[in-house]
Amino acid sequence: MKRCIMHVDMDAFFASVEQADKPQLRGKPIIVGGIGTRGVVCTASYEARKYGVHSAMSGVKAHQLCPEGIFLPVRHARYREISSVIFSIFAEFSPKVEPLSIDEAFLDITGMEMLYSTPQEYAVKLKKRIFTQTGVHASIGIAPNKFLAKLASDLRKPDGLVIVKEEQKKEFLAELPISKLWGVGAKTAQRLQMAGYFKIGDIAAADRAVLRCLLGTKNAIHLWQMANGIDDRKVECDRDLKSVGNEETYEEDIQGQEIVQEKFLALAETVGWRLREKGLKAKTISIKVRTDKFITYTRSCTLPEGVNFDKVLYESAINLFRALAFSGKIRLLGLTGSNFSIIEEQSLFCGDGKQEKLYKTIDGIKKRFGMQSITKAQLLKKNRDKGK
Ligand SMILES: [Mg+2]
Structure with missing residues (x-):
C-alpha cells in the first residue's frame, strides 16, 4: 500500500x-x-x-x-x-x-x-x-516516507505545508543541497563536494561504485537511497520507544549529597510522570553524571520489576550515585528509564493500592493545572528558600 x-x-x-x-x-x-x-x-x-x-x-x-x-x-x-x-x-x-x-x-x-x-x-x-x-x-x-516528510516540513517554515507525492519525489529532491540528506554532516558534505556532488540530484544520478569508493558500501547505499527518495523506516509508536529520560545542565556546577538528591528528585518526577503518561514501566534505571571536567559517567541497574513511581526512580538513582562515589563538581545530571515491561492498561499503576491512588491523584492535578502545580515537599521547601 x-x-x-x-x-x-x-x-x-x-x-x-x-x-x-x-x-x-x-x-x-x-x-x-x-x-x-x-x-x-x-x-x-x-x-x-x-x-x-x-x-x-x-x-x-x-x-x-x-x-x-x-x-x-x-x-x-x-x-x-x-x-x-x-x-x-x-x-x-x-x-x-x-x-x-x-x-x-x-x-x-x-x-x-x-x-x-x-x-x-x-x-x-x-x-x-x-x-x-x-x-x-x-x-x-x-510524503510517502519519513525522510521526505521531514524535509518537506522544514521547507516553508514557519506555518508551512508541503506535500510531496511519490511521482514528484525525484524532482523535489534534485535541487536541494546534499547537506539536507539525513546523515550528511560537514565532513561528508565536504568530501562529496570535492568529488563534484553538490545537489541531491547529483547523488541520485551518481555511479554507485564511485559513491562506494568515497563513502564505503554502507554509507553509499544509504545515501543513494535517500537521494532517490527511498526510505522504508516505519513510524514507530510509543510502544516501540526504547527509553524515557531527562537530563539537565546546571547554570553553575553543583556539589554535595544534598543538592544532588534534590536534583535527582526533580529528574525522577519528570521521568516518572512521562512513564506513567505513556503507560510504561522501566526495569532498567540509568544515571548520567558529567563532571566539571567534562568526564561523563553512566551507571545503571536492572530491577526485578518495571517501575514508574517517582520514589522508586529516585531511590534507584541515589543508590547508583552513591555507588559511583564521586564527590567533585557536577555539570550535568541525567536519569533514564529503559527496558520496558509491557503493562495492561488496567494495571498501569501496579503495586500497593495506596501508592497507586496517590500517583493517580498527583497526575490528575498535573494534567489539570500543569507540571509545576504539585511537587515533592522537599522541592517546594527549596524553591521557597530560593525565593527569599
Ligand atoms: Mg520545532
Missing part, C-alpha cells in the same frame, strides 16, 4: 509558547535561554532569527547580534504542558504517532482516507486545531 506520512513540527516552539502566553511579546525578537554567563540559546523567535540568532548559540553572542532581543528564562514545565496538549491532538489524528522531541512527531495517516478527502485538507485541519488550542503554529510535511 502507498504510505502517507506526516511530519509535524512546531515553529520556534519555546519562543512561540512565550508569545502565545504573553501577547505583548508577539512580533518581538524573543530569545528563550541564553541568560547568564554560561547560558545557551534554546529557541529564538523568527523575529530574532532575522538578526542571525539561532539555538545552541551562546547568550553572549546572541546579545551582541540582537541587543534589543528579549531574553526569557526557559520554562520547561510550561512547554511540556503545551506539548502534551499537542500530542493529544496528534493522537486524535492518527493512531500511529512517533514522537521525535517535545514539539515534533511523525504521524502515519496511511489508509485513513475515510477521515479526509485529501491529505492537504487533513493537515490544514490539524494545523488549525493546534493553533486554536495552543496559539502555536506548526509546519507540516506530507
Whole structure:
C-alpha cells in the first residue's frame, strides 16, 4: 500500500509558547535561554532569527547580534504542558504517532482516507486545531516516507505545508543541497563536494561504485537511497520507544549529597510522570553524571520489576550515585528509564493500592493545572528558600 506520512513540527516552539502566553511579546525578537554567563540559546523567535540568532548559540553572542532581543528564562514545565496538549491532538489524528522531541512527531495517516478527502485538507485541519488550542503554529510535511516528510516540513517554515507525492519525489529532491540528506554532516558534505556532488540530484544520478569508493558500501547505499527518495523506516509508536529520560545542565556546577538528591528528585518526577503518561514501566534505571571536567559517567541497574513511581526512580538513582562515589563538581545530571515491561492498561499503576491512588491523584492535578502545580515537599521547601 502507498504510505502517507506526516511530519509535524512546531515553529520556534519555546519562543512561540512565550508569545502565545504573553501577547505583548508577539512580533518581538524573543530569545528563550541564553541568560547568564554560561547560558545557551534554546529557541529564538523568527523575529530574532532575522538578526542571525539561532539555538545552541551562546547568550553572549546572541546579545551582541540582537541587543534589543528579549531574553526569557526557559520554562520547561510550561512547554511540556503545551506539548502534551499537542500530542493529544496528534493522537486524535492518527493512531500511529512517533514522537521525535517535545514539539515534533511523525504521524502515519496511511489508509485513513475515510477521515479526509485529501491529505492537504487533513493537515490544514490539524494545523488549525493546534493553533486554536495552543496559539502555536506548526509546519507540516506530507510524503510517502519519513525522510521526505521531514524535509518537506522544514521547507516553508514557519506555518508551512508541503506535500510531496511519490511521482514528484525525484524532482523535489534534485535541487536541494546534499547537506539536507539525513546523515550528511560537514565532513561528508565536504568530501562529496570535492568529488563534484553538490545537489541531491547529483547523488541520485551518481555511479554507485564511485559513491562506494568515497563513502564505503554502507554509507553509499544509504545515501543513494535517500537521494532517490527511498526510505522504508516505519513510524514507530510509543510502544516501540526504547527509553524515557531527562537530563539537565546546571547554570553553575553543583556539589554535595544534598543538592544532588534534590536534583535527582526533580529528574525522577519528570521521568516518572512521562512513564506513567505513556503507560510504561522501566526495569532498567540509568544515571548520567558529567563532571566539571567534562568526564561523563553512566551507571545503571536492572530491577526485578518495571517501575514508574517517582520514589522508586529516585531511590534507584541515589543508590547508583552513591555507588559511583564521586564527590567533585557536577555539570550535568541525567536519569533514564529503559527496558520496558509491557503493562495492561488496567494495571498501569501496579503495586500497593495506596501508592497507586496517590500517583493517580498527583497526575490528575498535573494534567489539570500543569507540571509545576504539585511537587515533592522537599522541592517546594527549596524553591521557597530560593525565593527569599
Ligand atoms: Mg520545532
